[in-house]
Each structure stands twice: as C-alpha cells, then as structure tokens.
Amino acid sequence: MFKNLLLASDGSDHSYRSALKAVELAKLYKGKIDVIYVIDETTSKSDVLINNSKYEVVKKRKEKLADIVALLEKEHIEYEIFFRHGEPGPTIVQFANKGHYDCVIVGSRGLNNLQTMVLGSVSHKIAKRVEVPVLIVK
Secondary structure (H helix, E strand, O other): OOOEEEEEOOOOHHHHHHHHHHHHHHHHHOOEEEEEEEEOHHHHHHHHHHOOOHHHHHHHHHHHOHHHHHHHHHOOOEEEEEEEEOOHHHHHHHHHHHOOOOEEEEEOOOOOHHHHHHHOOHHHHHHHHOOOOEEEEO
C-alpha cells in the first residue's frame, strides 16, 4: 500500500520526526523513500554569496540532510535524494504529483517560521494540492 513514499525535508527537527514516521511506513510495507529538499530563491542567493564554491554549497545542503540519511541507512531503507529549486510548497506538490507516490510525508513546520505565519505553511499547501494521501507529522 505505501511502497513509494516521498519525504519532504528541510533539515529541521520536524522533518526528522517526519523521517521517523516515513521509515516506519517503509519498513511495514517494504517500501522506498524519496527525499525532496527544496532550495528557495533567498536561500540560493545567500548560499552563493556566503560560500566560496559550488562544492561548498552542495556539501552544506547535504549536511542538512545528514541525520535523515544516517537514519535511512541505519534502517536499511532504499532511498534517493532530490534537490530542487523553487518555492517549497508548489515545488513539492509538482514533484509529488508527477511521481508515482503512495504517500507524501511532511513535518507540520519547517525552518522558516516567518513564512509559516505570513504566507501559510508549506505542509498546508502540500495537503491541499497533492493528489495522494499526505501525512503531516507534528
């Protein structure tokens, strides 16, 4: 039932808790987890200005997912990581709807509290527009 899972992650504590739930589902149904990390325009610009090279930028982005990768490897879960550029909500929705996922797992809040208060949460946008079941983890 839940063999192909999409985990939306930004490296926050909420996304790690989401990863724990995704692992539970993957183990239960012998599934695979795709992890999507979306880099918004502001983050992309600051990454380029702060870091010395593209290699450093990629390395730091991967470091944000290191705990999740360690968890997936420890639990022997098949996974793949996708980095995308864009506004997180719509980018995740588009990615999820084009993929063949059985469920999308996302944290209730991420790293950007201001965006959550002003624009509405990414998890809310995902839950409204993704065409498969969405698990929002608190």
